[in-house]
Amino acid sequence: MLHLVATPIGDFTEITFRAVEILKSADVILCESTKETSTLLKRLEIKAKRYEILNEHSTLEDLIKLAEMCKNENVALVSDCGTPGFCDPGNNLIHLCRKNKVPVKTVLGASALMGLLSLSSQRINQFLFRGFMPAENEARSKEWIKLKAEKNAIIIMDTPYRLKKTLEEVVQHFNTRDILLVINLSQEDEEIMEGRPSFVLQSLKFAKAEFMLMIYPV
DSSP: OEEEEOBOSSOGGGOOHHHHHHHHHOSEEEESOHHHHHHHHHHTTOOOSOEEEOSTTOOHHHHHHHHHHHHHSOEEEOOSSBOTTSSSTHHHHHHHHHHTTOOEEEEOOOOHHHHHHHTOSSOOSOEEEEEEOOSSHHHHHHHHHHHTTOOSEEEEEOOGGGHHHHHHHHHHHHTTSOEEEEESTTSTTOEEEEEOHHHHHHHOOOSSOOEEEEEOOO
8 A cells, every 4th residue: 555644844743643554654765865854763762674765767668566565565655755646757667556556645744835725815716836947947937837727826946956946037027917926935044035026035034945936816
């Protein structure tokens, strides 16, 4: 069986009782990096029986082996933080497990997306989740032009070191629409900023940080 276990985004005490139970009983902890996951488990006083890796470098051959492992063992899949299977390679494993009739269950918990939506000052009934923007400049520029036609809310993620670059691009393409920027969600230095993109950019204190951004609807 494969359990998709949500882990805390910032504050480790936000983990659920059920997540702790699943992690304790799992034969295998499947994670993006043992460094991040072992740190969390140590704080929770959980000793993993075995670690396996699933990340962006995992091959199809790796995924097939992992799916077979899920058929025979009790596996808990975690990401570095938040809910696995969302903007990470977990969905490829889920596909193979379903194809091979392996049960897949979710253990609900922290979600950056739900955290962002809950902080909105506007009611959001529909939104486009763009996820991570392209890294290459030309593809990135084309994507921004395409997004300008979207009237609903747009939710964007990117790597911490592209925080300022992303805001500068939002100023260029969406400065007549308000935005909501959440930085270091659920951490001690969490910051929530809302308003015109140019105002948010001018008020920015971080050069690099984990973030999620919503462009409000027209």
